Amino acid sequence: MPATPPRILLVDDEPDILEILEFNLRKEGFEVATAGNGEEGLKLAHAFRPDLIVLDIMMPIMDGVEVCRQLRTDTSFDNTVITFLTAREEDYSQIAALDIGGDDYITKPIRPRVLISRVKALLRRNARQEEEAASVISIGDLEIDLERIVVRRKDQTIELAKKEFDLLTLLASKPGKVFSREEIFNKVWGTDVIVGNRTIDVHIRKLREKLGDHYIKTIKGIGYKFEF
Known part of the structure; x- marks a missing residue:
């Protein structure tokens, strides 16, 4: 883990999920912030400047797809990885999430070890892309x-x-x-x-x-x- 740990923003309207994921990510050395709805998550993204955002798709006030859409219109988030949490039956939402600029999605129910593995893989991939735009x-x-x-x-x-x-x-x-x-x-x-x-x-x-x-x-x- 680098001297400055990667920053992860979790956005979900289920407190139990936020608590479990935050606990496990912090155990791995990540710096973690949480938000309980899309509107709060969007504001926190600008203040916290995460390296990776985990967004639930179905949330009150503002859903995850709209949060992603707004973030992708801001060039300062071009290198921010966005992955979604979706229910298995949300095929249409998964497609919309990827079309709007999401990098990946993880289906519920969430297994913390799987999430951590995916987070690390996404961050490694992003780091490689930033380090070299090789021919x-x-x-x-x-x-x-x-x-x-x-x-x-x-x-x-x-x-x-x-x-x-x-x-x-x-x-x-x-x-x-x-x-x-x-x-x-x-x-x-x-x-x-x-x-x-x-x-x-x-x-x-x-x-x-x-x-x-x-x-x-x-x-x-x-x-x-x-x-x-």
């Missing part, structure tokens, strides 16, 4: 050369079409992050391009054929994420 993405035995538009695994060069390369680069830029289908469309094909509904699925299938099945995971009803 080469290296993950395990996979190397993505952004300048040469080349993918290598060990000593083998893997030939990819341009959109396949762009899709892989997007997913691999944030390992573990769930990218919604809409976000993938916008960032790989652009908002002005009309493509079929199965376009992403076809490109994912081709990537799996060339790279192997274990790199890209389907998140049913939401999108895809890169894992290694």
Whole structure:
């Protein structure tokens, strides 16, 4: 743990959840602040300046999606990680949360050890991204050369079409992050391009054929994420 511990902001309208998560995160050495609703959480985010925010989606006064939307309009929170707490049946809310700029979501009931593991992973990923905007993405035995538009695994060069390369680069830029289908469309094909509904699925299938099945995971009803 660094000399200055990462700051975590917890926003949830259930006091028991706040108490349990705060206790476990503080045990791990994090600096923690809590808020009981979205409006309070938004104000505290500006005062506390957390490295990571855990937002419940369904809250009184202001829900988590709206809190995230407002934070993402403020460039000073560009490097702040936002992860959501959701009920398992809240598929629509999960998609909305990711579309509005969330980095990840965790389903309830929450297991403190799982939350701590996800928090640490998200912070590590964010630190790597801030430290280097490298022209080469290296993950395990996979190397993505952004300048040469080349993918290598060990000593083998893997030939990819341009959109396949762009899709892989997007997913691999944030390992573990769930990218919604809409976000993938916008960032790989652009908002002005009309493509079929199965376009992403076809490109994912081709990537799996060339790279192997274990790199890209389907998140049913939401999108895809890169894992290694």
